Each structure stands twice: as C-alpha cells, then as structure tokens.
Amino acid sequence: MTSTIENLQNVIRDTSTFRLSTYFDISKTFLDYIQNTKITRIVSPSPRNNHYIFYQYGNEHSNKITRPLNTRLFIESPEVFKAVFERFVDFLSDLKSYQEKVSDLASTRAYVESKEINKVIYTMQQVIGCVGDSFHESNQARKKIGQLFEILVKLIIQNVGLVCEPRTINIPIPGYEGYKMSYELDVVFSREAAILVSEEEAKYIHSSEIVGSIKTTSKDRIDKIFLDKYLLTKLLQREIPVVAIFLHDVQRSKATRDLEQSGDRHFNIASTFKTNHFLGYTVALNKLDGVYYVDPRPEMSVNAKLKEQIRDFQTFLIRDLWVFSK
Numbered sequence: 001m002t003s004t005i006e007n008l009q010n011v012i013r014d015t016s017t018f019r020l021s022t023y024f025d026i027s028k029t030f031l032d033y034i035q036n037t038k039i040t041r042i043v044s045p046s047p048r049n050n051h052y053i054f055y056q057y058g059n060e061h062s063n064k065i066t067r068p069l070n071t072r073l074f075i076e077s078p079e080v081f082k083a084v085f086e087r088f089v090d091f092l093s094d095l096k097s098y099q100e101k102v103s104d105l106a107s108t109r110a111y112v113e114s115k116e117i118n119k120v121i122y123t124m125q126q127v128i129g130c131v132g133d134s135f136h137e138s139n140q141a142r143k144k145i146g147q148l149f150e151i152l153v154k155l156i157i158q159n160v161g162l163v164c165e166p167r168t169i170n171i172p173i174p175g176y177e178g179y180k181m182s183y184e185l186d187v188v189f190s191r192e193a194a195i196l197v198s199e200e201e202a203k204y205i206h207s208s209e210i211v212g213s214i215k216t217t218s219k220d221r222i223d224k225i226f227l228d229k230y231l232l233t234k235l236l237q238r239e240i241p242v243v244a245i246f247l248h249d250v251q252r253s254k255a256t257r258d259l260e261q262s263g264d265r266h267f268n269i270a271s272t273f274k275t276n277h278f279l280g281y282t283v284a285l286n287k288l289d290g291v292y293y294v295d296p297r298p299e300m301s302v303n304a305k306l307k308e309q310i311r312d313f314q315t316f317l318i319r320d321l322w323v324f325s326k
Contacts, residue, residue, distance in 0.1 A: 030130065074123050218278075245313065
C-alpha cells in the first residue's frame with residue numbers, strides 16, 4: 001500500500017472487505033507516512049497529560065489535526081508495530097486453542113503481562129481515526145470510524161473461535177398486538193452456533209448468546225446501552241447479558257478545537273466519561289454484565305465503584321469472554 005493519506009482515505013471508505021490484515025496494512029502504511037514525512041507532532045502541554053500527542057497534517061490536508069493519541073498505548077514505530085502485530089496474531093491462535101486457560105501457559109505468561117493486546121488494538125483503531133480526521137469534512141468519516149471499531153472487535157472474537165455477528169431483531173410489545181420494537185445489535189456472540197430451541201427464539205437472542213455494544217467512546221451513548229439491557233430483559237422476559245466495549249473516553253478539549261483554526265498549538269485533552277451518569281444508570285436501571293476499555297481513564301482504576309465494574313479489553317478477551325460464553 002502506497003504511503004499517502006489519499007490512498008488510506010480511499011481504503012476506509014469501503015468497510016465491507018476489512019480483515020485483520022487490512023488493519024495491519026493501514027496501520028503500517030500510516031506509521032511509515034508519519035515517519036517519512038514532515039508531519040507535525042504536537043505534545044499536550046499539560047503536565048498531567050503530556051503522554052498525549054497530536055499530529056497535524058500539512059496544507060494539502062487543510063492543516064487538520066488528529067485526535068489525541070495516548071503514547072502509553074499508541075505505537076509510533078512501524079517496525080515495532082509489525083513485531084507487536086505478529087505476536088498478537090500468534091497469541092490469538094493460542095487463545096483459540098486454550099481459551100481461558102491461556103494465561104496459565106508458561107509460553108504466554110510474559111505476553112499477557114506485557115499488555116500488548118491493548119496496545120495493538122489501540123494503535124490499529126486510532127490510525128483509522130487519524131485517517132478519518134484528515135478528511136476535509138471529518139464528520140463524513142465519523143460513522144466509518146465507529147463501524148471499523150465494531151468490525152475490528154468482531155474479527156478478533158471470530159479469530160479466537162467464537163460465533164460473532166451483528167443482528168437486527170424485532171421484538172413484539174406485550175399487550176400491543178402487531179406492534180414491534182426494532183433493535184440493531186452491534187454484535188451477538190456465543191462459544192458455538194446456538195441450537196435454537198424454537199422458531200420464536202430464533203428471531204431474538206438464544207439463552208447461550210451475549211449482546212455486545214461496541215463504541216469508540218461512551219460519550220452520548222452510555223445511557224442507551226443501559227436502557228437497551230433494561231428493555232431487552234423486560235420485553236423478552238428473561239435476563240439478557242449485555243457487555244459494553246469502548247476504545248477510550250478522551251477527546252481534544254473545546255479550547256483546543258477552537259484553536260485549530262488559529263494555528264495555536266497549545267493543545268489539551270478532556271475526558272468524555274460521565275462517572276455520575278454511569279453510576280446513576282447502574283442504580284436506576286441495572287448493571288451491565290461487563291464494561292471494557294482499550295484505554296481506560298485513570299479514575300476507573302482508583303474509584304472503587306467504577307473499578308468493580310470496568311476492566312480493560314485484554315481482561316475481556318483472555319478471561320471474561322470465556323466466562324460469558326460458557
């Protein structure tokens with residue numbers, strides 16, 4: 001793949017042909033591009049957030065500025081990324097063979113402890129985001145970026161041997177004959193193809209299946225995920241397990257976005273996670289069965305109430321995925 005932003009833009013316009021290898025190709029090409037061109041690298045000036053960086057494109061791309069990138073996870077070297085991706089693919093093969101016992105293997109223990117899983121996924125998806133940020137009208141790429149994160153997570157789950165696909169269901173509303181509620185589910189996954197016990201059950205969700213909501217961020221979406229679990233459980237009249245998977249909850253601060261037009265490079269970040277809303281929905285509606293971040297916010301590891309519910313994506317992949325799908 002040629003190292004030009006225009007070529008990368010063309011690739012992400014068509015989400016229908018993506019494979020894990022496609023994410024690798026795009027990431028390696030983008031990393032080659034930032035290594036071999038004079039793209040501006042900007043470090044957040046805040047002492048608390050100086051591990052976040054931005055890239056600014058040149059005049060040919062209207063000096064567009066990327067989303068903030070967490071350098072504790074984002075791999076900037078194309079050579080390092082290639083090695084990390086190859087280890088990731090090898091580990092997925094081990095995970096498929098050994099499932100939840102993979103962490104007990106001496107051969108994989110060091111890899112699990114390295115947390116490289118979060119790094120490779122974060123890098124691949126944030127490269128997609130950075131390419132999307134280069135569009136003249138970045139709003140046109142926002143939906144593609146979200147779709148490609150859903151596809152990435154789906155492909156990873158499929159690669160470890162589970163059935164995982166999006167699904168649209170139409171649930172009858174009790175007491176209102178002829179009326180149905182339509183639900184588009186990001187993914188429904190199970191350890192093996194569900195043996196559906198009735199024609200009616202085949203239309204909805206089998207008792208061995210888990211619903212997954214996959215979003216790049218919880219901003220403006222977290223309430224719907226809690227409500228979905230509540231309504232699915234209520235309408236289907238049984239407990240429906242729902243997990244939420246997020247990439248991160250970070251954006252450029254409003255001041256930074258405003259400064260983009262002026263050329264000022266004093267950049268900062270802002271959290272989009274709403275702790276009180278999350279806890280409020282937990283109490284008023286229901287707990288989600290699992291909440292996972294590739295890049296968790298710091299408060300998620302120090303706030304006791306958040307810590308008991310929110311984990312990193314690696315934990316989902318190597319442990320909880322197998323618990324849910326038993």
